[in-house]
Amino acid sequence: xxxxxxxxxxxxxxxxxxxxxxxxxxxxxxxxxxxxxxxxxxxxxxxxxxxxxxxxxxxxxxxxxxxxxxxxxxxxxxxxxxxxxxxxxxxxxxxxxxxxxxxxxxxxxxxxxxxxxxxxxxxxxxxxxxxxxxxxxxxxxxxxxxxxxxxxxxxxxxxxxxxxxxxxxxxxxxxxxxxxxxxxxxxxxxxxxxxxxxxxxx
Numbered sequence: 001x002x003x004x005x006x007x008x009x010x011x012x013x014x015x016x017x018x019x020x021x022x023x024x025x026x027x028x029x030x031x032x033x034x035x036x037x038x039x040x041x042x043x044x045x046x047x048x049x050x051x052x053x054x055x056x057x058x059x060x061x062x063x064x065x066x067x068x069x070x071x072x073x074x075x076x077x078x079x080x081x082x083x084x085x086x087x088x089x090x091x092x093x094x095x096x097x098x099x100x101x102x103x104x105x106x107x108x109x110x111x112x113x114x115x116x117x118x119x120x121x122x123x124x125x126x127x128x129x130x131x132x133x134x135x136x137x138x139x140x141x142x143x144x145x146x147x148x149x150x151x152x153x154x155x156x157x158x159x160x161x162x163x164x165x166x167x168x169x170x171x172x173x174x175x176x177x178x179x180x181x182x183x184x185x186x187x188x189x190x191x192x193x194x195x196x197x198x199x200x201x202x
Contacts, residue, residue, distance in 0.1 A: 101176030
């Protein structure tokens with residue numbers, strides 16, 4: 001009887017021990033740079049840095065991790081995962097008409113932008129106006145999809161500050177870039193969890 005109790009006790013405590021061991025092994029890893037160094041120095045643990053999102057094929061792992069915080073260690077099956085970064089990435093969508101300030105005067109740009117907005121309000125599609133006025137050769141009717149910190153600050157800030165469907169102008173005078181922009185979608189937020197995984201067989 002005593003023998004069976006010992007075996008049961010070991011069985012019940014083994015996951016806890018496994019988690020504790022993984023936490024100790026990964027204790028020095030606090031950020032992505034630490035994780036990269038860890039992968040170099042501990043190849044025997046088959047370390048891997050992964051970025052998980054809601055679209056990840058391993059949804060069960062993402063669902064487990066999204067309930068945790070940075071620094072937590074989660075053990076599932078034969079791997080342990082330490083969350084080294086937890087961020088939200090924003091994606092924006094807009095269509096634009098570009099006017100080149102090195103080829104047009106500022107009064108000409110203002111006049112063209114006023115005309116574009118009047119024609120849009122009168123029923124012209126923005127895609128048609130892009131094809132007629134844009135000066136950068138865009139072949140997608142000005143369609144643009146970008147993530148945060150990808151565009152110049154003036155353009156990105158203006159898109160963030162407007163609502164889906166808004167028409168507005170953007171100036172980047174130090175580069176002589178001038179725009180009429182239509183925001184074409186609501187901002188999309190994606191939670192991105194970066195983990196360091198190691199092989200921890202039981």
